[in-house]
Amino acid sequence: MATLHKTPKRVVMHRWHWRGKNLRGETVSGELVAADATEVRKELARQKIIVKRVTRKTGLFGLGRIRSRDVTLFARQMATMIRAGIPLLQACRVVAETLKNPAMRNLVENLANDISAGASFSEALSRHPARFDRMFIAMVAAGEQAGALDRMLERIASYREKIETLKGRIRKALYYPTAVIAVGIGVTALLLIKVVPQFESLFASFGADLPAFTRMTIHLSELAQAYWWQAILAMIAAGFLLKHLASRSDTFAYRLHALLLRLPVLGNIVDKGSIARFSRTLATTFSAGIPLVEALETATGATGNRVHQRALTNIREDVGNGQQLNFAMRRTRVFPIMAVQMVSIGEEAGELETMLDKVAEFYEEEVDNQVDALTSLLEPLIIVVLGVLVGGLVTSMYLPIFQMGSAI
The missing domain is CATH 3.10.20 (Ubiquitin-like (UB roll))
Known part of the structure; x- marks a missing residue:
């Protein structure tokens, strides 16, 4: 049975x-x-x-959430402790006592228990793959083998801080236009649902034909009052549907990311940010002594864009078959010529990790400049858009009153 x-x-x-x-x-x-x-x-x-x-002490849902910055802080603190000559196990115990996040503190305590039971630091980390990615574990293992664990942890912390800063800039570039659109829609909906009906009851007592602009605004107001909750539900459903399709279908996710790269201004920021993350990750892992093919596999997941991930998968296969990295990058037609040329120079000079760092620095600076430019451009655009929406609605409501005043 x-x-x-x-x-x-x-x-x-x-x-x-x-x-x-x-x-x-x-x-x-x-x-x-x-x-x-x-x-x-x-x-x-x-x-x-x-x-x-x-x-x-903790909430209904347990110890809480471990954020990326908690892991970065842990790496930085461990590097400091080990550099000061404190044994690994004792360093874990001390760091655990200083952490304020209960979930992270519990995780570090579990690492300390694994180490006290005979596991190496990298082995203890590998038992928590949801918290420590492949690059983190591989670099710690390399640091243990080379007797340079403190330097590896310091390098991991620096890398994660730079990547988080870059991600924050890209998120700002994506969220800012979304916020502008949301504010415009919200103000317009509020006027149509709450303000326009007050004028509509006033116009009903006039007994005269209303201007076309006013009639159109009243019609929009009636639609908004009747279907506002259906519109909200439709937007929420569309968001969940897109997220579901992107998680279930690789083809759909690839096309969605390809479309994102084609957007004006925003697409360029996302593209350069993805290249910067790839270059920074590959430089960090390769300089730690990790083989190039394995380092490319780690860098593939760091890009955050399906178009670049597919290109890097092809690059990894080509490099594994003996092709140079710059030739493999050129074949994909995804990476800019400048990045390919800098990688080529690095390979010829035997300074690949140095040139990859320079590529990352260049594109990180490009992302910073473009995000600042986008922010400066959108600030007056917000004023114009809201002015047109609000001013247009207010004007349409006061047109009949102005006409009556001129007739009198």
């Missing part, structure tokens, strides 16, 4: 604050990570502590 295997239930860990008395009658307190209060009481009973109170 076949045995049915049940899917294990996910255990949500919380941080608990406890207070009690020890065997000498002294009041003691502290914190523990456990699934429930019963586990906390059992652990304290094992330590001969009489529990007075146990309260949960």
